[in-house]
Amino acid sequence: xxxxxxxxxxxxxxxxxxxxxxxxxxxxxxxxxxxxxxxxxxxxxxxxxxxxxxxxxxxxxxxxxxxxxxxxxxxxxxxxxxxxxxxxxxxxxxxxxxxxxxxxxxxxxxxxxxxxxxxxxxxxxxxxxxxxxxxxxxxxxxxxxxxxxxxxxxxxxxxxxxxxxxxxxxxxxxxxxxxxxxxxxxxxxxxxxxxxxxxxxxxxxxxxxxxxxxxxxxxxxxxxxxxxxxxxxxxxxxxxxxxxxxxxxxxxxxxxxxxxxxxxxxxxxxxxxxxxxxxxxxxxxxxxxx
Amino acid sequence: xxxxxxxxxxxxxxxxxxxxxxxxxxxxxxxxxxxxxxxxxxxxxxxxxxxxxxxxxxxxxxxxxxxxxxxxxxxxxxxxxxxxxxxxxxxxxxxxxxxxxxxxxxxxxxxxxxxxxxxxxxxxxxxxxxxxxxxxxxxxxxxxxxxxxxxxxxxxxxxxxxxxxxxxxxxxxxxxxxxxxxxxxxxxxxxxxxxxxxxxxxxxxxxxxxxxxxxxxxxxxxxxxxxxxxxxxxxxxxxxxxxxxxxxx
Numbered sequence: 001x002x003x004x005x006x007x008x009x010x011x012x013x014x015x016x017x018x019x020x021x022x023x024x025x026x027x028x029x030x031x032x033x034x035x036x037x038x039x040x041x042x043x044x045x046x047x048x049x050x051x052x053x054x055x056x057x058x059x060x061x062x063x064x065x066x067x068x069x070x071x072x073x074x075x076x077x078x079x080x081x082x083x084x085x086x087x088x089x090x091x092x093x094x095x096x097x098x099x100x101x102x103x104x105x106x107x108x109x110x111x112x113x114x115x116x117x118x119x120x121x122x123x124x125x126x127x128x129x130x131x132x133x134x135x136x137x138x139x140x141x142x143x144x145x146x147x148x149x150x151x152x153x154x155x156x157x158x159x160x161x162x163x164x165x166x167x168x169x170x171x172x173x174x175x176x177x178x179x180x181x182x183x184x185x186x187x188x189x190x191x192x193x194x195x196x197x198x199x200x201x202x203x204x205x206x207x208x209x210x211x212x213x214x215x216x217x218x219x220x221x222x223x224x225x226x227x228x229x230x231x232x233x234x235x236x237x238x239x240x241x242x243x244x245x246x247x248x249x250x251x252x253x254x255x256x257x258x259x260x261x262x263x264x265x266x267x268x269x270x271x272x273x274x275x276x277x278x279x280x281x282x283x284x285x286x287x288x289x290x
Numbered sequence: 291x292x293x294x295x296x297x298x299x300x301x302x303x304x305x306x307x308x309x310x311x312x313x314x315x316x317x318x319x320x321x322x323x324x325x326x327x328x329x330x331x332x333x334x335x336x337x338x339x340x341x342x343x344x345x346x347x348x349x350x351x352x353x354x355x356x357x358x359x360x361x362x363x364x365x366x367x368x369x370x371x372x373x374x375x376x377x378x379x380x381x382x383x384x385x386x387x388x389x390x391x392x393x394x395x396x397x398x399x400x401x402x403x404x405x406x407x408x409x410x411x412x413x414x415x416x417x418x419x420x421x422x423x424x425x426x427x428x429x430x431x432x433x434x435x436x437x438x439x440x441x442x443x444x445x446x447x448x449x450x451x452x453x454x455x456x457x458x459x460x461x462x463x464x465x466x467x468x469x470x471x472x473x474x475x476x477x478x479x480x481x482x483x484x485x486x487x488x489x490x491x492x493x494x495x496x497x498x499x500x501x502x503x504x505x506x507x508x509x510x511x512x513x514x515x516x517x518x519x520x521x522x523x524x525x526x527x528x529x530x531x532x533x534x535x536x537x538x539x
Contacts, residue, residue, distance in 0.1 A: 185372040
């Protein structure tokens with residue numbers, strides 16, 4: 001039997017005819033959603049169609065040379081860069097957010113100063129970070145083009161992001177949790193690490209993932225700091241190019257456009273995998289706590 | 291015997307004077323109710339008994355507050371004070387973890403690690419809070435999956451888990467339905483055998499039903515304090531009578 005509250009197509013249409021503006025709005029929002037989806041779909045399929053035919057095993061050989069244009073060193077460098085940047089910026093960002101939310105009083109002047117600084121930092125174009133990294137880490141400190149210089153530059157870049165998202169995540173933990181914990185005689189440290197942080201993990205993780213995305217996709221800040229050597233570095237003081245830089249270099253040289261497209265496919269797959277993994281990890285972590 | 295002794299307690303939130311010259315004795319193994327209109331300072335007084343006011347910026351307290359003759363605001367370790375003086379809040383606030391971990395959090399905080407002991411404590415606390423039968427088969431489930439009334443009894447169990455002397459309750463039933471409320475009232479009446487209970491309530495019938503002594507507060511002053519029977523049948527103060535008979539508040 002038909003539900004008496006079922007709204008049929010005809011009912012909807014009649015409503016829109018009666019109220020044309022509502023119908024107009026409906027068309028607009030549907031169109032907007034469709035266009036967004038179409039653009040994304042086109043972008044992804046374009047990259048895949050252009051890149052997949054040029055994927056071959058030679059692109060994944062350990063050693064890079066002009067014959068195979070291997071991206072394997074770049075993939076490994078990308079992983080190293082992500083890990084280094086997160087080791088540097090992760091604890092710093094998370095701990096400073098903990099200070100701002102849990103320790104600093106609401107009238108604290110430092111909060112304002114830090115907030116203005118982080119907001120300014122996050123608005124600076126990445127090439128400026130690259131320039132700073134080159135002038136300071138590469139030249140002034142004499143590190144040369146190195147993974148370390150690149151990682152430090154990137155970590156300054158992602159620090160505000162990690163800090164802000166952690167701050168938001170901590171602030172969204174209800175005060176009643178903190179009160180409950182204090183009322184049981186738990187100290188500040190135990191309250192923060194056992195009650196507040198676990199509840200904030202999904203939010204913090206979201207910030208970390210956004211940061212990974214920025215590191216993986218960054219070129220401008222890395223070109224002048226980590227350099228463009230397409231080999232696996234022997235130490236963090238060696239130069240090395242990440243996947244995005246590799247792709248930029250290939251496309252820029254104009255000799256290996258096809259390989260650049262293939263690299264694009266790999267980059268896309270990596271980013272999608274990171275997103276999927278992080279969502280999965282967040283779910284598992286939250287479940288583990290419950 | 292007096293559990294709490296309060297002498298000339300005054301409390302400011304920055305420039306606002308929230309408590310004016312409150313002196314009272316709170317008897318052990320009794321239920322003491324604080325009543326009065328919103329903003330009269332009764333919750334504030336309750337929170338100064340386990341120093342939860344310390345968390346509020348700009349809060350300043352003068353006078354003397356003693357627990358068993360010891361100065362609460364003196365050398366006493368604040369975490370040990372809160373272990374002795376447990377608290378249940380207005381809104382149920384279980385932690386987002388399993389029922390078991392919610393109860394075990396307190397004992398673990400105070401250094402109990404043995405699984406065997408923890409199991410015992412969890413069972414006893416849940417039984418004391420009359421929620422064992424509903425919770426025993428789902429100890430590993432999230433505490434947030436319980437109903438509001440069950441969550442509040444879980445919070446009472448959590449407060450009992452560290453074996454306090456005193457239980458402070460800040461309007462513990464105001465967010466609950468009548469059935470859950472009556473369960474918690476029965477529970478509180480049961481608890482006074484082992485614990486001293488101080489309860490803030492907006493519900494006058496509740497204060498009549500369960501409390502031994504009642505304090506009536508108005509604009510930061512303790513207007514009247516005495517046996518609940520007397521307060522609710524023949525209050526001495528006109529303001530107290532007006533409030534109890536519902537003429538204002």
